[in-house]
Amino acid sequence: MTRAWILPVLLVLFGSAVATALTVKGDPGKAAVLLLMFVVLAGVNSPLIFPRSIGVLEAQRRSAVDGRPVVLWRPGCKYCIQLRIRLGRSAHRLHWVNIWRDPAGASAAREANNGNETVPTVIVGGRPHTNPDPAWVRAQLPPPA
Known part of the structure; x- marks a missing residue:
């Protein structure tokens, strides 16, 4: 398990x-x-309740192609749950990385947060943003195709 x-x-x-x-x-x-x-x-x-997680390297590759933000998260994190719920249907338009399943994702979270695995960390255009407002995250999404 x-x-x-x-x-x-x-x-x-x-x-x-x-x-x-x-x-x-x-x-x-x-x-x-x-x-x-x-x-x-x-x-x-x-x-x-979270969209299917992928590895951080794959998420970063996809983000470079489609411009969608990458969200580093972990199960049980109340701030991750709040972000997911407040994003609603638009949550499926982001790339989600479960840092407990992806060691490289955990490393990316530590790198972005002074050695701490603080989540949610949203990476937009290569810049990390820790625990951002869901409205701001929604505004970072490219228009639907």
């Missing part, structure tokens, strides 16, 4: 344990609501 799935799986397991305990105590309604909350939280922290 990759690191990206550890937190979501733990959230589902913990939610299941809490729901089971509540059901045994005779409160199945509360158990169902709590389990649903844990499953939603696991989904939000999973790689499922």
Whole structure:
């Protein structure tokens, strides 16, 4: 199992344990609501809500061709989740690099952030921008073809 799935799986397991305990105590309604909350939280922290990740070298190559920004991110990062959600459908027009899956991506994040793997880091025209405003990121997108 990759690191990206550890937190979501733990959230589902913990939610299941809490729901089971509540059901045994005779409160199945509360158990169902709590389990649903844990499953939603696991989904939000999973790689499922992000577009498919590619390696940073491939992302930089594609960005040079199509002008789209590159986003360095990692699962479980609340700022990455906020950026992804606030970008909405336009998130699919960026190149996403999961730094936990791509060592070169992690290195690029450290290089851009004084040795720290601070994410989200958005690279536009070769210049990194750490935790930028989603409206600004959207404005950096080339017009749809």
